[in-house]
Amino acid sequence: MLFCSVFWYNAKAMSATVQTQAVVPNMNGAYRFLIIDDEPIVREGISEIIDWQSHGFELVGACRDGREGIRAVEELRPDVVLTDICMPFVDGLQLAAWVAEQYPAVKTILLTGYDDFEYAQEAVKLRVTDFLLKPITADELREMLEKIRRELDIERSQERRLELLQQQVHESLPLLRERFLNRLARAELHPSEVQRRLDFLELALPGPAFLVLICDLDGSEDSEQLLGLAVQNIVGQVAAGFPGAVAFSTPGEQSVVVLSAGDEAAALPRGLECAELIAERVSRELARTVSIGVGESGLGFAAVPASYAQASTALEQRLVRGPAQIITAEQLGAPLRPSIQSPDTDARSAYVRALKTADRSAAAAALDAVVGALRRNDADTETRYLTMQRLLADALSGLEALGLDALGFDPLGLDGTAPDGGQANPFVAIARMKTLDEMQEWFRRFQERAWTVLNQRQRSHSHAKAEAAEEYIRANAHRPDLSLAAVCGALSVSKSYFSPLFKEHTGKTFVEYLTDLRVERAKELLLRDPLKSYEVAERVGFRDAHYFSLTFKKTTGVSPTEFRELARQKS
Known part of the structure; x- marks a missing residue:
């Protein structure tokens, strides 16, 4: 704790010089209180009669005159100064005037005698917080401290709320700026209110000429979202290199730059330079391409939405011209006309x-x-x-x-x-x-x-038809009149459709499939039942026993009788 005349509640320890040390922030929340009076007994009495901590204060110094008081205020930065009016070198009114000018947040309390009451009236003009009449009692002093503490509590609470509000505004600035710039581009603001909002949002668009360019990542894949954010960062960085330019993003995730220029003629070259730098950096850093639409320049804030609309129309020409293009409004010629008819x-x-x-x-x-x-x-x-x-x-x-x-x-x-x-x-x-x-x-x-x-689906359908045909043939193979026409009729398909379909599915023609099936069934009967060859032929679907024998031998290499005999020998 620093005192003007170093004071440890012991008058004998007073010094005639002001000793200082660095101001240490008050960590316990107490308010800093400074006493300035040329009478030692007053300084000691006030210092010792009050339990400062219980009232929410910390006594940081006691000075013997106004000159030392000024030095103490500068070095100790008190919250409250209690000063006598009549003092050598610098009196209390002069000190109060200086404090009000240099440290308006500091509360000054004048200590005065009855003879000095007319000075107290003058103190009101100097924004003095209060004054006490000598001699003062401990109760008066305590009452004054409680009053001052309540006032300081209210002010500190208001300061904290203001700081919090300022912090919230500062944290919201990027979002507020983006909303403002989008509204400006869409002509939702009157030109007369633009500058006021620019000042509040700490944006610099000096003009007087303005030009807008719109940048959009080529491609439409869902995976482009992160790349889109990377493009927005690049656009912002490039725009920062152009004094009087601001960048923002649209709800459609396009990146926009509003450029300022001293005149309309200078705006387009600046816009093209900015666009080329953006395209080059996106290609180099992201290995992707962007297309950029550049509007025309104009004077005043009203030119911004007009240039934005032109840049948007220019960017739409990517649909025809292809990606990786810088397209200016000047290149478009006559406006495109709507049409409800298909071209071809x-x-x-x-x-x-x-x-x-x-x-x-x-x-x-x-x-x-x-x-x-x-x-x-x-x-x-x-x-x-x-x-x-x-x-x-x-x-x-x-x-x-x-x-x-x-x-x-x-x-x-x-x-x-x-x-x-x-x-x-x-x-x-x-x-x-x-x-x-x-x-x-x-x-x-x-x-x-x-x-x-x-x-x-066609193959699946064909497969189903072929399987249905197999099932039908197996169920009706014993019928001597079973034919290709009968199968196709049952399946409701033509012969020309069915024949290649069935051959692809089974690897056999209808006749080959039916013959092999009948021969296999004949083998089973020859091995199982003591039937005559003509009886076997009838059961498996052959009308003629002789034709059956010829077909059987052609297929197996032996006649039905030889087949049965060979089977018996093996068994």
């Missing part, structure tokens, strides 16, 4: 026909025609997306006509689920794609997947 209905129909017949070359030609028409015409971006989604709808309808359930068909042949666990939606997949090239490649994979599934 014939090509769409041709694609569906080729899809249904699994004609790869025709499908490729038709798809090239659809996409080529979209590249050439002047329809807007929305119409281009709509055309590709119509093509998908037509294709799924055609596949459904072939027995492929459109809703249950996963066009990409992945796991069949969307990121949220629901059924994959190919229309959403189309809407997320960013270039016509990407869409065209998607359709190529789509058609291959469709043909694979159709082929699998």
Whole structure:
């Protein structure tokens, strides 16, 4: 504890010089109290009569005049100063005026006699907190301390709430800035209120010319989310290198830069330089590409939403021009016009026909025609997306006509689920794609997947038919009139469809299969029952016993009688 005249509650220990030490923060929450009076008995009396700690105070010093008091205030930084008015060198009113100017948060209490009451009235003008009339009693002093402590408690609580609020505002600044800049870009703010908000958010957009560029990562995979955050960081870092530029992200996770320039002519070169730096760093650091739309420059804050809209339209041209592009609004020419008509209905129909017949070359030609028409015409971006989604709808309808359930068909042949666990939606997949090239490649994979599934289903269907045919033949092989026509009639299929299907499934023609089956059954009867050859022939489906013997010998190498005899010899 530092005292002006080092004071250990012992008047004999007083010194005529002011001794100081570094101010130690008060760790117990007590308020720091400083006494300034030129009368030793007053200093000692006030110091010793009060239990400072019980009242929430810490006595940090006792000074003998105003000059020493000023030094003590500077070095000890008390919360409360109790000073006499009449003192040598610097009186109490001068000290109070100095404290009010230099340390307005410090509370000053004047100690005065009755003869000095007129000075006390003057003290009110100096923002003195209170004053006590000599002689003072211990109760008066304690009452004054309680009053001051309550005031200080209230002020400290308010300061803490203010600090907490300031901390919360500071922590929220990034989010508040992003919301503000998004509203500015969407023309949701009046230009007159922009500067006030910029000042509050500590953003610098000096202007007077402004230009906006929008950066978006090429590709549409779900795995791009982390890469998108990395792109946003790069954009922010690049923008920080351009004085008067700010970067933010849109709800659609695109990165936006608002650039300031001294005049409109200087804005576009700065914008292109910024865009090129972003594209170069993304390529070098992430091994990916971005496309960037650059709006036109304009004067005043009203130019920001206009340039943002132009940059967004320029970026949409990636759909036609492909990825890794820096596209300026100046390159677009006349605005694109909306259209509700598909550019090439014939090509769409041709694609569906080729899809249904699994004609790869025709499908490729038709798809090239659809996409080529979209590249050439002047329809807007929305119409281009709509055309590709119509093509998908037509294709799924055609596949459904072939027995492929459109809703249950996963066009990409992945796991069949969307990121949220629901059924994959190919229309959403189309809407997320960013270039016509990407869409065209998607359709190529789509058609291959469709043909694979159709082929699998066809094979499954054929397999079922073949097995049904086998079952029917086994059940009716004993009938001499069993024929290919009878089997096909039972299965409701044509001979031309059934014959290759059955041969592929069994490796035998219908006649070969039936003959082998009848011969095998004849072997079983010859070994088991003492039947004549003609009787065996009748039971397994042969009308003519002689033909049966010839067929049996051709198949086994021996006649029925020889077969039976050889079997007996072996047994």
